[in-house]
Amino acid sequence: MKNTIQISAAKNYFLGFATSGLFLVLGLYYFNSTKNVEESAPSFTEILKAENTPIQEFNPNDLTESEWVQLGFSERQVATILKYKSVVGGQFTSKEQLKKCYSISAEKYAELEPYILLPDHAGKSFSSTKNFSNNYRQNTTSYQYKNYEAKGLKIPGKFNPDTYSVQDFINLGFTEKQSQSILKYKNYLGGSFISKEKFLECYMISEENYRKLAPYLLLPENAQNNSVEMKTFATNKTSSEKPAISYQAFDPNTTDLQGWRDLGFSEKQAQVIINYRDRNLKGSFKSLDDISRCFVISAEKFENLKPFIILNPENIKSKNSDYSPKTSQKNETLQNQNEENLKTDFRKINLNEITFKQLLEYGFDEKSAGSFIGFRNKLGGFVNTSQIIETYNIDKDLAQKLIGTAPLLVNNVPKYSLADAPESWLKNHPYFKYYADKIIYYRITYSDEKKFFRTMKIKPEAEQKMRLYLK
Numbered sequence: 254m255k256n257t258i259q260i261s262a263a264k265n266y267f268l269g270f271a272t273s274g275l276f277l278v279l280g281l282y283y284f285n286s287t288k289n290v291e292e293s294a295p296s297f298t299e300i301l302k303a304e305n306t307p308i309q310e311f312n313p314n315d316l317t318e319s320e321w322v323q324l325g326f327s328e329r330q331v332a333t334i335l336k337y338k339s340v341v342g343g344q345f346t347s348k349e350q351l352k353k354c355y356s357i358s359a360e361k362y363a364e365l366e367p368y369i370l371l372p373d374h375a376g377k378s379f380s381s382t383k384n385f386s387n388n389y390r391q392n393t394t395s396y397q398y399k400n401y402e403a404k405g406l407k408i409p410g411k412f413n414p415d416t417y418s419v420q421d422f423i424n425l426g427f428t429e430k431q432s433q434s435i436l437k438y439k440n441y442l443g444g445s446f447i448s449k450e451k452f453l454e455c456y457m458i459s460e461e462n463y464r465k466l467a468p469y470l471l472l473p474e475n476a477q478n479n480s481v482e483m484k485t486f487a488t489n490k491t492s493s494e495k496p497a498i499s500y501q502a503f504d505p506n507t508t509d510l511q512g513w514r515d516l517g518f519s520e521k522q523a524q525v526i527i528n529y530r531d532r533n534l535k536g537s538f539k540s541l542d543d544i545s546r547c548f549v550i551s552a553e554k555f556e557n558l559k560p561f562i563i564l565n566p567e568n569i570k571s572k573n574s575d576y577s578p579k580t581s582q583k584n585e586t587l588q589n590q591n592e593e594n595l596k597t598d599f600r601k602i603n604l605n606e607i608t609f610k611q612l613l614e615y616g617f618d619e620k621s622a623g624s625f626i627g628f629r630n631k632l633g634g635f636v637n638t639s640q641i642i643e644t645y646n647i648d649k650d651l652a653q654k655l656i657g658t659a660p661l662l663v664n665n666v667p668k669y670s671l672a673d674a675p676e677s678w679l680k681n682h683p684y685f686k687y688y689a690d691k692i693i694y695y696r697i698t699y700s701d702e703k704k705f706f707r708t709m710k711i712k713p714e715a716e717q718k719m720r721l722y723l724k
Contacts, residue, residue, distance in 0.1 A: 312370045313345050314338075324365070330356040343428065347372050406465050413471040414452060415445050431457045441694045450475040454691070500561045505544055506530070506537040506568040516558065522549045529619065537569045548623035604641065604661045605634045615655060621647045631683050634666035636721045670724045671702050684718045 316324075321331040333356040338345060345351045348371045352362050406426035414435075417425075422432035438455045439446055446452040449472045453463050498517045508516075513523035529547050530538055538544050541562065545555045597611050612622035624646040629635055638656045642649055669678065671692055679689040691709045699705060706716050 310368045310370045313351055325361070326356070345371060347374050349374050406462060408466065408469050411469045411471055415439070415472075426462075427457070438694055441697075442690055446472060448473045448475045451690070500557065502561045502563050504563050504565050504568055506564070517554070518549070525549045533613075533619070538564065539569055540564070546619055548620040599655065599659045602659050604638075604656070604659050605629065605663070605666065607659065616651055617648060621651070625652075628683075631681070632666075633678075633682070633722070634663065635661060636663050636666055637661070666722070668722050668724050671705050672696050682722065684715070684722065688715070688719075 318328075318331050318335065321334060322328060326334065334354055337354045337356070341350060348366060348369055351357065351369065351371065352366075357365075407424065417436075419429065419432040419436060422435055423429055427435065434457045435455055438457070442451060446455075449467060449470050452458065452470065452472060453460075458466075498515075500516070503512065503516070510520070510523050510527060513526055514520060518526065526547055526549060530536070534543055541559065541564075544550065544558075544562065545552070550558070597614055599607075599611075599615060602611065609622050609626050612625055613619070617625070624644050625641070628640075628644045632640065635641055638661055641647070641652050641656060644652070667678075669675070674685075674692070676689070676693055679685045679692055685692065688709060688711060692705065695705060695708055699708065711719070
């Protein structure tokens with residue numbers, strides 16, 4: 254009985270092993286039979302070869318979304334490719350540019366590269382290629398590629414871009430959107446590109462296109478050399494040169510307002526000279542040095558006037574000419590007493606409100622005082638004391654002493670954001686006027702002011718000064 258049980262158990266073990274072995278053999282057989290059937294997804298080239306379809310060239314700029322999918326890309330990859338195409342300007346200009354799209358792997362690009370109708374690099378250009386069609390089909394769908402013609406600039410000859418319309422720029426080789434942006438930029442410059450330098454600053458015009466256009470542009474190299482009469486957008490008036498001044502001998506002590514204007518000074522400058530003569534010099538210039546010290550007469554202007562200046566002794570007023578010595582002495586005593594009574598307490602004077610006379614009273618000469626007032630007026634007010642020290646022609650030691658005495662209040666100094674700053678303020682402010690055109694143009698594109706400085710590539714030191722007058 255015991256032996257029978259042992260044989261039965263051994264029989265069951267044997268059947269179990271036999272069954273397991275049979276399943277293992279069948280599994281190996283199935284695996285080997287299907288291994289050769291399972292293959293990796295065919296490539297674009299292999300599909301065409303399998304269908305005996307001749308591989309022909311194609312232009313990636315003409316492919317639709319479905320046609321990209323037929324080339325073996327997923328819908329997400331196609332969306333990325335088309336977005337990349339719009340970012341680079343709506344056209345792939347070279348194979349090198351297409352290759353940079355990260356949705357196109359190196360392997361996929363290697364398969365497609367021989368059939369892409371684009372130059373290897375953007376610098377190369379080539380004529381239109383032949384018509385062709387591709388018989389590649391998937392799900393009974395066929396497509397035919399369009400003719401490809403590389404778009405380039407068609408320059409008819411020398412031209413003035415100020416007179417060009419949107420259609421003219423389109424005929425030149427720009428897209429409609431680019432042409433509209435170029436004209437918009439011109440309008441914000443005042444209706445004229447002014448110079449080649451300003452024309453290049455338009456971000457729609459690449460450096461490569463500018464190099465092609467530059468020899469044909471009827472514009473000066475830069476705004477400073479613009480000696481050609483140009484129409485302005487607002488008035489259509491032509492610029493005119495100031496007439497040459499004909500100098501004649503004159504006595505500065507008898508010259509009136511019109512006489513100084515005839516010598517080339519503005520009405521305001523002429524009035525300053527007369528006030529300087531009558532008030533500061535007690536009615537007359539005593540020497541040539543007195544004339545040269547007047548801050549509205551530049552050194553160059555003085556050299557032009559010097560040969561024609563005649564100081565007639567009869568017209569030089571003496572302090573004692575109308576008074577006896579006793580009367581003069583009394584007047585001088587009263588004047589000294591009045592000056593002591595009217596002496597300014599500079600500890601209470603705001604540096605943004607101090608007057609020209611008060612600066613003279615403090616010890617500045619006319620040139621330093623005039624520079625102080627002039628620079629402050631252009632800025633709209635000082636924001637920090639370092640601006641006073643940096644003022645041109647100022648006595649820095651005396652200015653440092655004044656700063657230590659008088660307070661600087663900045664509550665009334667006008668400040669704006671770049672988005673709402675008036676154009677006149679931008680174009681006249683010393684810190685903004687060189688970037689005014691860029692600011693006016695870019696602020697219609699970017700609402701975030703943080704992008705202004707990054708986009709305009711303003712020097713850090715210039716940006717630091719600008720921010721003093723920004724909200």
